[in-house]
Every structure is written in C-alpha cells, then in structure tokens.
Amino acid sequence: MIASALPEAARDCHAPEELLIMTRTTRLQDLIRVLRYHPGPIGGPELAERLGITLRILYQDIATLRAVGVEVVNTPGQGYVLPPEIALPPAALAEPAPWEPAExxxxxxxxxxxxxxxxxxxxxxxxxxxxxxxxxxxxxxxxxxxxxxxxxxxxxxxxxxxxxxxxxxxxxxxxxxxxxGLAPSPAARGDYYRWLFFAAGPLESAIALNDLGVQPTAEQKMRLGCGDYWALIDTLAAAVEGKPFIGGGAFSAADVYVGSHLGWGMHFGTIPRRPEFEAYWEGLRMRPAYQRCEAYVEQVLAGG
CATH class of the missing domain: 3.40.30.10 (Glutaredoxin)
Incomplete structure (x- = not known):
C-alpha cells in the first residue's frame, strides 16, 4: 500500500505484540458496545473512526469476534450490524482467539x-x-x-x-x-459475476482482435466467444447506462475491473467514448483509492 496514504498506525504492521494483547480485549468490548447500541448498520470507516482505530485493525477485530462465535453481519453498501439475538461470550472475549492476517x-x-x-x-x-x-x-x-x-x-x-x-x-x-463490502451477497451476485467475467472474457478478446486489425467473418464470429465487437460495445453501453455501479446497488470488484477496462480503453482509443461509458467512468475515477493509484503511476513515470 502507498505509505503516504496510510494513517500512521496502519503503516506499522509490526506493532509490539504486548501492546496488541493489552488493548485487544478493550477494543473488542468497545466494538460490541458500539454495534449493539448503534441505530442500524454502520459503515466500516465510520465505525473505525468511532473506535479510534484503523480499518486494518477493525477488520482483524471483526474476524476475531467471528472466530469465537460472535457473527458480525456486513451488509454491502450499508455497513455492519450485530443481530439482537447474538449473545456475547464473556469467556471468549477474555482470551480472544489468536488471529494473525496472512500477508x-x-x-x-x-x-x-x-x-x-x-x-x-x-x-x-x-x-x-x-x-x-x-x-x-x-x-x-x-x-x-x-x-x-x-x-x-x-x-x-x-x-x-x-x-x-x-x-x-x-x-x-x-x-x-x-x-x-466489495462483493454483493451471494443471492445478489448475478450481475456482479456476469459483468466481471464479461469484461475478462469477451470484452478483452474483442478489444485485442479489433486493435490488431482482425475483422472476423460472420462464420468466425460464431466460433469466437467474444462474437461481434460492436454488438459487445452496445451490450456493455446498455449495462452501464444511467448506473453508478454495474454489479448492483453498491460499488464492487466488478466496477474495479469493468471500470479499469473502460477507462484505459477510452484513453488509448480501443473503446469508443460513448456518453454511457464516460458517465459511468467519471463516477469511478474520482474514488480516493483510484486516485492514489493514479498518483503512484504518475510518480513512476516521473522517475520517482
């Protein structure tokens, strides 16, 4: 991760273990208390700010709670909630299960x-x-x-x-x-999977063939998984028209993938600049995470 974009605490991936042990129980209790009394779901960034911790530590603490049977529910696009029927196991919190995220x-x-x-x-x-x-x-x-x-x-x-x-x-x-929250719930993943792999398969293949000047015959288009380039472009334009997100009601990994291809394609001329594409991409490219990536590439191109 780009160090300059991280809070100071998040940059230190090797904080003293004794400090983590000393504060974890208090953190977990505070996390339960906030979730228990908050009126409805609360987003990850807001929850981390309320607790005075980084998102990384929040994710770790939620995983620890789940490991001991406290099922914190995350609703994509809404946030975290603790179901009222969930009982907190005091013994489990007194000695939390060890949890170290894989690098x-x-x-x-x-x-x-x-x-x-x-x-x-x-x-x-x-x-x-x-x-x-x-x-x-x-x-x-x-x-x-x-x-x-x-x-x-x-x-x-x-x-x-x-x-x-x-x-x-x-x-x-x-x-x-x-x-x-970068994937919808399993029951709501139809569009998410469809467009994520539409871009990974037909879109990328059609772009490559068109960019190389290969114009398949009608018979060849039937044999190609990507089919006709312009039919594909029309299909994708209809999928993003008037929508901020392609995989449902919230930003998801499908937007990262589809958005990247549309952004690059329009920049390099391999995808036409249709109003539907430009409106969709404009809403994605201003996300802080994408802006950090852009700043990194600019730094590399400048020799930094």
Missing amino acids: ITFYTHPLSRGGIVHWMLEELGVPYRTVILEYGSTMKSPDYLALNPMGKVPAIRHGDVVVTEAAAICAYLADAFPEA
Whole structure:
C-alpha cells in the first residue's frame, strides 16, 4: 500500500505484540458496545473512526469476534450490524482467539494490468507488500515462473494461496475480505459475476482482435466467444447506462475491473467514448483509492 496514504498506525504492521494483547480485549468490548447500541448498520470507516482505530485493525477485530462465535453481519453498501439475538461470550472475549492476517504479496509492473489489482487492494484498505517485476527479465525468472508459469503480472500470494489473472484476483480478494463490502451477497451476485467475467472474457478478446486489425467473418464470429465487437460495445453501453455501479446497488470488484477496462480503453482509443461509458467512468475515477493509484503511476513515470 502507498505509505503516504496510510494513517500512521496502519503503516506499522509490526506493532509490539504486548501492546496488541493489552488493548485487544478493550477494543473488542468497545466494538460490541458500539454495534449493539448503534441505530442500524454502520459503515466500516465510520465505525473505525468511532473506535479510534484503523480499518486494518477493525477488520482483524471483526474476524476475531467471528472466530469465537460472535457473527458480525456486513451488509454491502450499508455497513455492519450485530443481530439482537447474538449473545456475547464473556469467556471468549477474555482470551480472544489468536488471529494473525496472512500477508498479501502483490507482484506487478506499474504499466500493466496490475493496475486493476492495485486499485482493488487500495479499496480493501488492508496492508500488502508490492514486488515490482520487469518485462523480459524478472517476470521470466525461475522464482516467479514457479508462481505464474505464464511469466506475466499481476499475481498475488496471500499466505499459501497464489492467484493469477486480474479478474480472478479481484473476485478472490472480495471474498477473502468480506468486511470491505466489495462483493454483493451471494443471492445478489448475478450481475456482479456476469459483468466481471464479461469484461475478462469477451470484452478483452474483442478489444485485442479489433486493435490488431482482425475483422472476423460472420462464420468466425460464431466460433469466437467474444462474437461481434460492436454488438459487445452496445451490450456493455446498455449495462452501464444511467448506473453508478454495474454489479448492483453498491460499488464492487466488478466496477474495479469493468471500470479499469473502460477507462484505459477510452484513453488509448480501443473503446469508443460513448456518453454511457464516460458517465459511468467519471463516477469511478474520482474514488480516493483510484486516485492514489493514479498518483503512484504518475510518480513512476516521473522517475520517482
């Protein structure tokens, strides 16, 4: 994560263990109290501010509560709530279950599809370590090829789990960190999955073919999963028309992925600048997490 964008406490990923142990019980009790008496759901940033902690610590404390049977519910687009029937187990809080988040290592190049995952990580608000790989050299090193035999970025390692392909990484991270609210509830994931993988499959394939000047015949279009380029563009324009988010009523990993492709495509001319696309992208590109990613790329291009 970009250090300058982090609160001071969040930059210190190795705070003294005795301090964490000493304050955890009080933090958990305060968290329960706020959730119990707050009138309705409360968003993660507001909850963290009320408790005087970082989002990272909030996510850890919520995971600790869940580990001991206190099921804090997160409703995407609304926030956290503690169901009234949930009873707090005092013994469990007295000695919280140990919980140490697995480290995320992010393998990327600043001028690559890794920018999609970079944005996703910034939206999560969790700590991660970035490893910059160079085209043709370190991307093809034996160590990295052991992680991704394709020798491409992005990729992540989350503890013992390795995930490649930007869309897969976005979907994985949304599920691995449900507290961030970047995926709808399972029952409401129809559009979320549809457009996330529509962009990862047909959209990217059609853009590549069109950019290379390949104009498939009618018979070839039937054999291609992406079909006709302009039919695809029309379909996507209809999907985002008048909508701030493509996967439901709240921002999600699908917006990170689809938005990235539309933003880059319009910038580089591989996707037409339709009013529907521009309106949708304008609402996404001003998000603070995306702006931090943009500032990072600008710094790299400036030689910083």
